Amino acid sequence: xxxxxxxxxxxxxxxxxxxxxxxxxxxxxxxxxxxxxxxxxxxxxxxxxxxxxxxxxxxxxxxxxxxxxxxxxxxxxxxxxxxxxxxxxxxxxxxxxxxxxxxxxxxxxxxxxxxxxxxxxxxxxxxxxxxxxxxxxxxxxxxxxxxxxxxxxxxxxxxxxxxxxxxxxxxxxxxxxxxxxxxxxxxxxxxxxxxxxxxxxxxxxxxxxxxxxxxxxxxxxxxxxxxxxxxxxxxxxxxxxxxxxxxxxxxxxxxxxxxxxxxxxxxxxxxxxxxxxxxxxxxxxxxxxxxxxxxxxxxxxxxxxxxxxxxxxxxxxxxxxxxxxx
Numbered sequence: 001x002x003x004x005x006x007x008x009x010x011x012x013x014x015x016x017x018x019x020x021x022x023x024x025x026x027x028x029x030x031x032x033x034x035x036x037x038x039x040x041x042x043x044x045x046x047x048x049x050x051x052x053x054x055x056x057x058x059x060x061x062x063x064x065x066x067x068x069x070x071x072x073x074x075x076x077x078x079x080x081x082x083x084x085x086x087x088x089x090x091x092x093x094x095x096x097x098x099x100x101x102x103x104x105x106x107x108x109x110x111x112x113x114x115x116x117x118x119x120x121x122x123x124x125x126x127x128x129x130x131x132x133x134x135x136x137x138x139x140x141x142x143x144x145x146x147x148x149x150x151x152x153x154x155x156x157x158x159x160x161x162x163x164x165x166x167x168x169x170x171x172x173x174x175x176x177x178x179x180x181x182x183x184x185x186x187x188x189x190x191x192x193x194x195x196x197x198x199x200x201x202x203x204x205x206x207x208x209x210x211x212x213x214x215x216x217x218x219x220x221x222x223x224x225x226x227x228x229x230x231x232x233x234x235x236x237x238x239x240x241x242x243x244x245x246x247x248x249x250x251x252x253x254x255x256x257x258x259x260x261x262x263x264x265x266x267x268x269x270x271x272x273x274x275x276x277x278x279x280x281x282x283x284x285x286x287x288x289x290x291x292x293x294x295x296x297x298x299x300x301x302x303x304x305x306x307x308x309x310x311x312x313x314x315x316x317x318x319x320x321x322x323x324x325x326x
Contacts, residue, residue, distance in 0.1 A: 202237025
């Protein structure tokens with residue numbers, strides 16, 4: 001998976017903003033990225049402090065771009081654009097103050113074209129990554145929400161890798177039917193970037209009417225709307241997880257389905273199910289989990305776990321930059 005993304009980035013090198021420029025995990029990942037010459041880190045913060053932190057930790061960040069909000073030459077231009085983007089909700093002085101925060105400043109670097117993508121959140125919450133993105137980058141045409149998915153990877157018995165996509169596990173707490181349709185489409189698009197030919201299962205505690213209830217109806221109706229909107233996508237719903245992944249169970253519960261038993265892209269009814277589901281796969285199924293990968297934005301912006309390590313920063317940087325359109 002990473003070989004494919006690195007090859008793509010070597011053909012079209014990118015710049016990625018790291019909003020926490022002095023964090024040792026960010027510096028270690030940046031040094032490793034710089035040695036690969038396919039992705040240039042843009043580190044936000046005071047240059048002297050960043051260089052000192054890198055030197056003390058023993059990381060060579062020569063070649064990284066360091067931008068300090070306090071001395072940024074185009075700050076006036078950035079403030080004017082942010083005032084315009086906020087459409088009267090913030091004064092110029094409020095914008096200038098807000099842009100002293102690395103998450104907002106970094107997001108505006110992407111908006112203004114100083115970088116192609118952003119990865120933040122090693123020391124702050126998902127909300128503090130998503131909020132500036134929604135306010136400044138905004139959703140892309142045709143998208144009404146920002147959603148997320150996780151890509152899960154493990155070696156298969158054949159020596160290849162098994163790759164799955166799961167959404168939404170991190171952003172939308174209780175999506176409605178129309179939001180689930182959008183989540184399914186965006187997750188299928190993300191899945192394709194990672195080499196998955198999406199076979200989508202709308203998950204439930206019911207398989208094709210075997211159970212009753214409001215939550216079952218929601219997933220069935222979401223599937224029906226998605227099928228009508230995207231007839232070329234392979235999908236089925238509503239499905240229990242065993243029917244979605246086990247050919248044996250699928251032959252019993254839904255023998256006429258072309259997706260059941262072979263699903264690789266899973267749409268959960270809410271964040272509870274999604275978050276629990278991907279973590280069960282990660283911890284008990286020995287999958288590596290990459291994400292949350294944010295979907296629906298006008299530019300690639302992703303969030304790190306505050307418990308991440310340098311390897312995860314490195315991997316997520318490649319994934320985030322790999323989402324850039326050629």
